[in-house]
Amino acid sequence: MSWILTLTTFLPLLGALVCLLLPREEVGLLRGVGLSVALLTFLFSLGILSGFNGQTAGFLHEVDLPWVQALGIRYHLGVDGISLWLVLLTTFLMPVVMLSSWSAIADKVREFTVAALVLETGMIGGFLALDLFLFYVFFEVMLIPMYFIIGVWGGERRLYAAIKFVLYTMVGSLLLLVAILYLYVKVHQATGTWSFAYADMQRLVLSEREQLYCFAAFALAFCIKVPLFPLHTWLPDAHVEAPTAGSVILASVLLKYGTYGLLRFALPLFPHAVAEVGPLLAALSLAGIIYGSLVAYAQRDIKKLIAYSSVAHMGIVVLGLLMLNTKAVNGAIYQMLAHGISTGALFLCVGVLYERRHTRRMEEFGGLWAQMPVFAGFFLIFTLASVGLPGLCGFVGEFLVLAGTMSAGRTAFADVPLFGKAHLYAALAATGVVLGAVYMLWMFQRVMLGPNENPKNRKLRDLTLREGMVLTPMAVMAFWLGLYPATFLRDMNPAVHRTLVAFKEKYSAGAADAEPRMLGQDKNKKEEGQPPAKQDKEEGQPPAQQPAQPPAASPPGTGATP
Amino acid sequence: MDASFPLHLIPLLPLLGAIINLLLGRRLGKGAVALVACGSVAAAALVATRAVWVLGTEGLPSGALVDRFFQADWIFSSGDGLDLHVSAGLMLDRLSAVMVLVVTWIGLLIHIYATGYMEHDPGYHRFFGYLNLFMGAMLILVLGDSLPVTFVGWEGVGVCSYLLIGFWYAEDKNATAGRKAFIVNRVGDFGFLLGMCLLFSLIGTLKYSEIGSHMQTLRQPLWLGWPAACFIALLIFVGCTGKSAQIPLHIWLPDAMAGPTPVSALIHAATMVTAGVYVVARTHVLFDVFPTSAKMVVAGIGAATALMAATVGIVQRDFKRILAYSTVSQLGFMFVGVGTGAYAAGIFHLMTHAFFKAGLFLGAGSVMHAMGGEGDITKMGGLGKHLPVTRWTFFIYCLAIAGIFPLAGFFSKDAILAGAWAARFQLARQGFGPFSVEWVQHFTQDIYPKLIWSLLAAAALCTAFYMWRLYFVVFTGRFRGTADQEHHLHESPPEMTVPLMVLAAGSVVAGWVGVPAVMYHEGDWFGAWLAPVLPPPAQELSHSVEWGLMAVALCLSVIGIASAYLLYYGGISEAARRAAQILRPLYLLLYNKYYIDELYDVVFVRPLKRTAWFLWYVVDAFFIDKVLVQGWAWMVSMLGRAVRYLQNGEVQRYLVGVLVGTAGILWVTTTLPPRRAAAFRLSQQGRRVTLEAGGGSSRVGLVYRVDWESDGKWDEVDTRWSTLTHEYPGQGTYKILFEARDPRWGTSSTRRRVVHIE
Amino acid sequence: MSFDLEDLRRTAPLLLLSAAGLVLLLLEAFSRVRLIGRHYHKKLPPETSEAYAVPLAGSRTYLMPLTVLFLAAALGLVVWLWPEAAEPHYLYRRMLVLDRFGLLLSGVCITAAAIGALGAPAYLREQRMEFGEYYALLLLSLAGMVMLVSAADLVSLLLGVETMSLGAYVLTGSWRRSPRSSEAAMKYFLMGAFVSAILLYGIALIYGSTGTTELAEVRAHLSEMRSAPVFYLGMFFLLAGLAFKIAAVPFHMWAPDVYEGAPTPVTGFMMAAVKTAAFGGLIRLCVGGLTSGRVPEVSTGPTGWVNVLFVLSALSMTLGNLAALRQENIKRLLAYSSIAHAGYLLVGVVALGVVGDAARAPLIYYLLGYAVTVVGAMAVVAALAMGPGQERLPIEQWAGLGQRHPAMALAMTLFLLSLGGFPPTAGFFGKFYLFRAALQNPSLLLLVLLAIVNSLVSVYYYLRIVTAMYFRTPQEEEVEGHVPAAQGALRLAVLLAALLVLGLGVWPGWAATVAEAAKLAG
């Protein structure tokens, strides 16, 4: 039972409690404590890296303690290649966000630090949770601090944006609760024990219709978070009204919960539903790419433009996930990281501009390059990263997704009708590359280039040391993600392969006919040891052991198991 | 066998120079910046030359120098049957040797020129930083051993051209020109990226060396019967048209003149724009697949672009814009060379063109430098006496580009014209609709090549005409500018004139490397150098035909120069003005570049803006947000308001509420179940009719009555069975009466159904 | 026939509470009071009457600690009886029953009353209605609740309901200075009396058709009842009577006015304790008396009580939430929310009928969680709403409280999150636990989905209060001089409630096992 995960998750919460006790006036002290706790969490999270050597496919540093014994709810944390880098992205971004909000957040600093640290606990916990109930608790816990951050420190229409953000997400998460409960009851019917464990849910085989309904609930909850095309209208409001720190966290981490949820829960648990609904979601994600880019082109507010660009980028990620082959899924996860860095950095830049001019409308700016050359350099790097220039973080993810999409017909882990026209999907997705350049460079020119007529822009001072210290790590990560992706792909690849093999195994095992059964349990024989009026398990019952993962015979072709 | 050689030094040196200049340039001062910039390029040039020397002397002719900069993969993903391994490898073979030498040496000359040209520009260090960055990216493009590495260089040069075109970002039009260049390049890159992914999805590898061995799979038809290789080739060609400014995507090059002249010389004449030709040559295996439709498209577009650009160049007034259209036209020539299978000729013209076109631009730079930035040739004239060196070097360049005998232009252009004439395409084994097989064969073998040749010939004629028109208008006749301009006219400083002279020498000498065999039996040294790497042209021409073609080419050039002399010597003559008046519509058409810019604006840019606006205001802000999201919220709150006003405070109304509530529940639980049970389901097998009561679990404790023939007599009374069957004796239609009753309350409901018995 | 002393020991909590009530009454009678005329209270509304007795300030300070002591003792007795109640004992000739279910629910009522009582003096002193009978009535009403919860006979059910209600009527009207309080009391009394008449008539009918009023006997006679219509009508009247007490739609109309009119601590007491006891009675009646394996149609039949409660539950949830959406007054908003929560609890009762015993523990857990949350919330409303003159009830006046009273505002946010069903709180786990039981029978899937949609709608109006507290800037400046009298006791009450809510949310294990153990007699 290694303690590293629990420590990383709950250190920020500890920090939050400490901040609560500090007096309200000690602004400097509060900011210091906030930053140091965030940095400490980042150092501890680096410890998680220790177990990974590029071959580990399963979950590491697992912690599995009973939480509510009567109901089979367990405090079960674990990290694998997929969630590793998302956690590190979170812990890496928090110190940057804390540092960047020193000047932005002037009043109620104590409440802000507490909200941010609680939010960090929620985020880290969510990525590590392997018990669906625990995941749902963290999934909801994140909502409240974000609601406060948008609501208290936001812009003019912050109330509307905050309420809309909470209600929109609540619709999804409540449906998710019903679906999780339904699975929970079905696991009990199939095995007789009450359990929320991810392993049991993965081995649970449902009938075709049940899978479809549960997948619809899961997918809706996560597609709202992504946000996928028709469900995205909360994002621009939330981004525009949130303070800089809020926007960065929202864009870099909270959006990833949608796609992470799809990859971790929605896809592996309901393979047949994925085969059926996959084409629709892929079409929506394509629409999202093109729609997001076009609407971004029509924006006058920089933050709204970047928000819609997130819709486009996340469309690529969802498309990658649905192609069901290791390249596309690797690309999707990589794009999540890259989008986190590039969009987060863009929001930081907008924050720098907002602090100087207290406006985000493009026509207010123009020709700032001469005034603020160093800032211009950083802004250019992040704009080009967002456009997907090779050598910067945007390209690797897009290239892998496009390569995966194009070759989906031959290499997918499930024969989905969609892959017949995978070439067309790849072509449409690639248009995102062009449209991306159109609106990003148009914005860059309107803000940085051209003559500097506006008198207010005359005497803007360049980046301060603090702002420099905020943007430099982001720039370093943008280059690292672009130039040396092996550090990240090395750990993602085995985890993705394992997930997809499990997906294929469950897909080929066929759907249950009437009542649910576990994978590996043949249709007619129910597990004997399940008397009808079953008393709940006592303490001694070891959690349902997941059958040893056989070295998966990789699908036809040369694919050597890692 | 591939020998290993530290090739990574070549791109790394300029990149280091760029980093030093960009980060520390402000504090280093102009001298140091220039030193770092030119020094790094010079070092790269020396290493490159050494590498080419090693390649030439040791190793097999078809071998290459290989350098795996990183041992581990750059991008990799394995496990689903088609593993992707992209490594950051560099390769130097005979083809890239030519490119590397051209890029580094001409790049060096332009760097030296630029130190003079950009002397008193505040962004000095930034300019040289970008220029070095460009050199690094271009060298990565040229030395890349697989398509992704080339693509990295490809996009790198695109960004650098964006930065350099928009270098003087203070004016909006420069920034817009830069953005236009980048976006058009991006459209090209879209094609290149798709081609790359399609190629990978079919053969699993992207290394140039390995593509050849997978030709078998690439010949399989992918779509509509055409082989996959054709589609990949066409997609890559889309990328090349974007980068090398061919017909559909050429609109960005003329606007790119907004950048400083050395940039135009380096990027938009010598190096970047030729990348397209290089990539087509590098992936020639894809283009040589059986139905050579891809090559026909390349040749066709090349020829069309050559003629279109040449004709537009005739009427332009701006000095650099004329040279820009000349570049587009010459690139057309190169693509025809590559398209018709005469790869060596294409690359040869690329090399020679680099010399005189760079020279032309530098000449233009020194003229504009002297004229204080004025670019309109109608305001110049008679500069010959004031700028002697520029004038005579310009004279040599014009001779070279026009294709006069001893100079480079003649040999390379002639090789391409010969290649075009001798080309033989094979389209398909069966006819197309109305055309029979023979006719198609005849067309692709004879008519089409000849058509291309004639287009090229016309383009050559126009080339000679507009270059010499430029020369005569600028350097002869009397000065038409303002007084103080005339007063300032002075020859450029040595660091600008020396590169001019070197390039002039190059324009003369470069041609001798590729003297056609017919003139001097082993004169075609350049062709021999490239032979092992690139396939030879389709077939040889007889000597007489070659001589004939050379003669025709030479005549065309001479005619072009003569007519330019007649019309424009000593300034724009009266005859030229009258001709412009008579052919007014044609003149306007050419002057406005066939209105292609306006066409694109109407077809692409404006609709894009309108759909963006529509999607934002109508679909997003109104439909999804207002109607779908806030609509629900409004509806629920209205419902809430209604419910609240139910409660008006009077106690007695509450009591009435209690009674109504109890009565309601009584009604629901007593009368509803029988009503649901009465809705029976009827199933009929021949003469047997079965009746099944509805209502599911809520029909516990009900009794049923049924009258099969509705004769008023209940056949079955008060049975508890919810499924009743009856065997009808005779045929005919009967009306069934079914009643469900709740004995406790006496509530009941009846349904009747008509049934036909055969 | 001898009188069994054992019975007395087994109903120790009931007896202690009654005795305590009487003791307090006596103490109140002997403490000093001063008669004053109308002129003394200038601020009174014109139509109030001439003169009445006003207790001297500070003469009643010892009453609250005494009450809490008595309640603690009662709680101790409950815990003391817990092991003995493992198997049910019938007391007083099978009028009452001692079983863990009854004990647990009475424990919940006592805890809720204790927290409410802790917070009461600050409010009462502020509104100058300091009088002793408040605590006496509290205890007597509590005694009624304990009887109701452990009733084994319809008659003791009736008596329990009556004792509880009478105490509640008077408490509601105890704020003599405010016209609203007397109006609320009048409405509450009138409807209460009307419905207890219906209850009695129901008992009479059931007695008529089954020949007995004992729940166990009634269940035995279900198969051969003398005449079905009479029995079913009687059952409906019984259900109507209890539905009125838990404020389920359509019997809910009294709740908003009464909860708004009554003094805030009383409202807290009514929302938490009265509702819990009423549900205890309903469960006793439905599970104890009206469910038997041999005659399923009484419970799950078309006219069975499961169907009736299904309809009531759906209506209560929907109307309760919808009405609360546009509510401006905080007490009325929480009143409508309590109607909605009655709907959620009814889902549990329906699940008891359909799924059987599996739904009992979640229902008890939800009752505990809800009671503690609501009593805490009302304590905070009492603390924050104490303005100099008018109580601060409209939500606009709550603007900016997050700044001025951070601790109270944080507690209120926690309670609202628990009511809304957000994860780390008791409310969330309660709802999850309840839906887990309900979902085991597919026929309840629709009801659970309706509950989910309703809790989504409820999130909106709970967050409206949080938005007002934290995001809006306060309009008028707080009168500096006036520091609310809410000292230690009220803060302790709020803290206790908050800790319980959070504790139940984060470590629900122990509460779930206790609820599992609370078996129902028979």
Add this chain to the structure above:
Amino acid sequence: MLPLSYFNYYLALGAVLFAIGAVGVIARRNALIALMSVELMLNAANLTLVVFARAQHDMRGQAVAFLTIAVAAAEAAVGLAIVVGVFRNRRSTQLDDLTMMKH
């Protein structure tokens, strides 16, 4: 034991009394009249109880009747106290005036 139908008339009387009481509470605007109507309803229930007790020759019903009389008395006392409280505040006992709290 006599069949239940024998007592129909008494039961009917009980039901009618109950109905009259209910209508009285709802229709009459004066609080006191409402109180009296409630008492009427309680007595109707008592009557029904006694009739059923007689029908089954079982004393339980009559014992309950006694209890209800006590309960009715307690209710009347509390009810009147509240009516007095309302009167002191409002000078009137009309139920229609008690509409200060609504919506």
